[in-house]
Amino acid sequence: MRVHVLQLAYGDDEPVAERVRRAEALVAAQSGADLVVLPELWAPTGFGYRRWPGAAEPLDGPTVTAIARAARHIGAYVHAGSIIEAAAPHADRGPDGRGLWNTSVLIARDGTPLVSYRKVHRFGFAAGEPDLIEAGTELVTVPLRAGGHTVTAGLATCYDLRFPELFRGLTQAGAGLFVVPAAWPAARVEHWRLLGRARAVENQAVVVQCNTAGTHAGTRMGGHSQVVSATGEVLAEAGDDETVLVADVDLAGIGTYREQFPVLADRRL
Numbered sequence: 001m002r003v004h005v006l007q008l009a010y011g012d013d014e015p016v017a018e019r020v021r022r023a024e025a026l027v028a029a030q031s032g033a034d035l036v037v038l039p040e041l042w043a044p045t046g047f048g049y050r051r052w053p054g055a056a057e058p059l060d061g062p063t064v065t066a067i068a069r070a071a072r073h074i075g076a077y078v079h080a081g082s083i084i085e086a087a088a089p090h091a092d093r094g095p096d097g098r099g100l101w102n103t104s105v106l107i108a109r110d111g112t113p114l115v116s117y118r119k120v121h122r123f124g125f126a127a128g129e130p131d132l133i134e135a136g137t138e139l140v141t142v143p144l145r146a147g148g149h150t151v152t153a154g155l156a157t158c159y160d161l162r163f164p165e166l167f168r169g170l171t172q173a174g175a176g177l178f179v180v181p182a183a184w185p186a187a188r189v190e191h192w193r194l195l196g197r198a199r200a201v202e203n204q205a206v207v208v209q210c211n212t213a214g215t216h217a218g219t220r221m222g223g224h225s226q227v228v229s230a231t232g233e234v235l236a237e238a239g240d241d242e243t244v245l246v247a248d249v250d251l252a253g254i255g256t257y258r259e260q261f262p263v264l265a266d267r268r269l
């Protein structure tokens with residue numbers, strides 16, 4: 001499976017509609033990819049909390065629609081990163097009644113949204129996500145096919161990376177590959193690199209991490225997107241700037257490795 005990780009950089013000045021157009025064009029240029037991945041909240045911005053309520057949109061809103069168009073153009077699965085999802089009229093608004101979630105969307109090769117995942121662990125302690133949005137409650141997995149092989153992908157977002165039980169839950173649900181979009185700051189980028197490898201090693205799973213670059217809302221983003229194999233090897237790693245990272249992932253190798261070194265069989269549940 002050829003994976004293209006789009007580590008986008010942005011600041012405070014770029015209008016959101018402009019960034020959506022830029023990202024659509026970038027995705028549309030990734031022909032040859034099986035899976036393209038964008039970062040967390042790249043349109044409304046990861047740390048520009050005050051913009052979120054105004055930038056909220058439904059799952060069939062302008063951001064996902066633009067990226068779905070590009071997915072259809074290149075015939076690849078596209079993980080559209082995440083948006084601030086606004087509840088549909090008359091739908092459940094969550095336990096705090098806010099009707100907003102940090103939701104990632106995975107789009108099929110024909111441009112149809114396949115699954116969406118509402119971030120379970122909200123980052124910001126008393127401010128930011130816990131103050132503004134609802135927490136997701138569901139684990140999400142989806143089968144992806146490439147090169148005659150199928151892998152079950154498990155979805156997680158940014159701060160989720162710090163919670164190994166979520167990844168173990170995804171593994172229990174059959175995941176062999178995790179996709180993790182993020183807006184992870186430079187101040188803790190070593191955690192991001194280390195935790196990605198840890199989640200790969202402990203679950204014998206491929207980890208595709210797509211971070212943000214640039215500085216916005218006074219926060220410098222960490223970059224260093226990476227693709228880690230099921231054995232824990234870093235297959236490709238970005239630097240600090242906007243980058244398209246390309247990695248070839250051996251899907252058949254995930255099962256082979258789990259058979260050769262059957263650590264997961266020793267789980268005590």
Ligand SMILES: NC(=O)CCC(=O)C(=O)O
Pocket residue numbers: 040046123157158159160162182183184185188191
């Ligand atoms: N957007 C996020 O979830 C940021 C997470 C973070 O900064 C951290 O875990 O550290």
